[in-house]
Structure formats: structure tokens, C-alpha cells
Amino acid sequence: MNPFDKDVLTTGEVAKICNVAARTVSKWFDSGQLQGYRIPGSKDRRIPVSSLQQFMRAHGIPMDGLMAGRTRVLVADTDTTVCDALADVLGDETDYEVRCCSSAFSLGLECERFRPHVLLLDLGMCGGNPTDTIASIRANDDLQGTKIVCMGRTLTDGQAAALGQGGCDGTLRKPFTARQAVTCIGDAANVVC
Numbered sequence: 001m002n003p004f005d006k007d008v009l010t011t012g013e014v015a016k017i018c019n020v021a022a023r024t025v026s027k028w029f030d031s032g033q034l035q036g037y038r039i040p041g042s043k044d045r046r047i048p049v050s051s052l053q054q055f056m057r058a059h060g061i062p063m064d065g066l067m068a069g070r071t072r073v074l075v076a077d078t079d080t081t082v083c084d085a086l087a088d089v090l091g092d093e094t095d096y097e098v099r100c101c102s103s104a105f106s107l108g109l110e111c112e113r114f115r116p117h118v119l120l121l122d123l124g125m126c127g128g129n130p131t132d133t134i135a136s137i138r139a140n141d142d143l144q145g146t147k148i149v150c151m152g153r154t155l156t157d158g159q160a161a162a163l164g165q166g167g168c169d170g171t172l173r174k175p176f177t178a179r180q181a182v183t184c185i186g187d188a189a190n191v192v193c
Contacts, residue, residue, distance in 0.1 A: 008036075008046045017052070018061055028055070050141040063145050071189050074116035075100045076107045077151070078124045082174075086120065089178040096185065104133075111137060116146055118188050120172070120181070123152035131166035138167050147188035151176075 009017075011025040014034075018025070028034035029045050034055045036047035056063055073096045075086045083100035090098045101110045104125060111119070119137070126133040130150060137143050147169040152159075160171040170188050172181060 006049065008048050009052060011045050011047070014047050014052055018056070053141055053144045057144070070095060070097050071118065071185070072097045072099075072114060072116045073118045073120065073185055074098075074107075074110055074114055075120045076102075076110075076125050077120070077122035078102055079122070082122070086181065090182070090185075093178060094182055094185075111140070111143055111146070115142060118147045118149060118185050120149050120151055120185070123150055123155070130163060130168070134163070134167040149184055149188050 006013075011022050011029065014025045015022040025034065025047075026045065029036055029047065034047060035051040036045055038045055053063070055061070071094075073090060075083050075090075075098065077083045077086075077100070080100075080102050083102055087098045087100050090096050099110055099114050099116075101107050104127065107121075107125060110116075121130070121133070123130050134148055134150075137146065137148060148167065149170040149172060150160075150163050150168045151172045151174055153174045155171055155173050163171060170184055172184055176184075
């Protein structure tokens with residue numbers, strides 16, 4: 001089960017994500033703590049992923065359960081050769097599901113459709129202000145679990161620290177090896193690079 005592939009979850013799926021019994025989820029729902037709806041003509045409950053994420057944040061429940069399944073990686077780089085090379089290497093060396101985009105517009109679309117676990121974001125894609133791009137992604141309730149790794153050729157230690165304070169989960173300095181990318185993605189999917 002991969003909750004990022006769905007917009008709505010059953011109480012059983014929510015229970016697995018939160019590591020509780022299904023009846024506990026039903027109590028949360030029935031008391032109004034967890035927002036959702038009932039299937040018409042049935043007592044079955046459905047919980048939107050965005051409501052679950054808000055509930056988990058509000059109650060300090062670890063978001064790890066939302067990262068279940070095959071890791072989805074979105075590579076966002078204006079240089080299509082970099083995108084293609086990373087997609088090929090990651091496809092060959094890992095079981096990650098990889099997609100690429102090469103414009104800010106396609107980045108927004110792919111984030112909505114693909115809901116990546118990890119976003120490799122080239123700083124050139126950010127129009128000079130990566131903090132705003134990161135903030136826009138972080139503002140989307142459906143992307144709260146997405147880890148953002150910024151990539152750049154001229155990335156200094158000071159810039160990396162500033163990006164970290166601005167919501168970035170890790171950095172990669174170009175050029176980097178395939179092994180560095182795989183390690184950073186793995187670390188980001190777990191916590192940070």
C-alpha cells in the first residue's frame with residue numbers, strides 16, 4: 001500500500017500508517033478529531049490523505065508510515081541531459097520510480113501528479129530564489145512528506161546551511177557520482193542527507 005498513490009484512505013490503511021488498531025482510527029473519526037466522510041449507504045469511513053497529514057502533524061505522529069512502498073524520486077533540472085542521466089542511473093541501480101521535469105511549470109504539475117518522496121531540485125530551476133520554491137512546495141498539504149534535496153554547481157557551505165534553514169532536507173554539489181546521489185536520496189527518504 002502506498003498512500004501517496006491515493007487521495008483517500010480506508011480506516012485500515014490509516015491504522016497501518018499510524019501503527020494503531022482500526023477501531024482507534026474509527027474513534028478519532030467519530031469524535032471529529034480526524035476529518036473524513038462516510039460512504040453513502042454504508043458505515044465505511046474514508047479519510048483524505050491531506051486530513052491524515054494534518055492530524056499526524058497536530059498529534060506528533062511520525063510521518064514515516066506515509067513513506068511506505070517504492071520510493072518515488074522527481075528530478076527537476078533545467079538541463080535535460082542531467083535529468084536523463086540521473087533517471088537512467090537511478091533506474092539501473094535502484095528500485096526507485098523516477099520522473100524528470102525541466103521547467104518550473106512542469107515541476108508544479110509533476111509534484112501534484114507524482115507526489116514524490118524525494119525531490120532533487122536544481123537551484124537553476126528556482127529563478128534565483130530557492131527558498132521561495134521550497135516554501136511553495138512545503139505549503140502544499142499533499143507534499144508535506146516530500147524531502148527536498150537541492151543540487152548546484154556553485155553551492156557553498158554557507159548556502160547549504162541557509163537552504164537547510166529554509167526547509168531543504170539535503171544538498172548535492174555538482175558534479176556528483178551516482179553513488180552520492182543514491183546515498184543522499186536514501187538518507188533523505190529516511191531523514192536527511
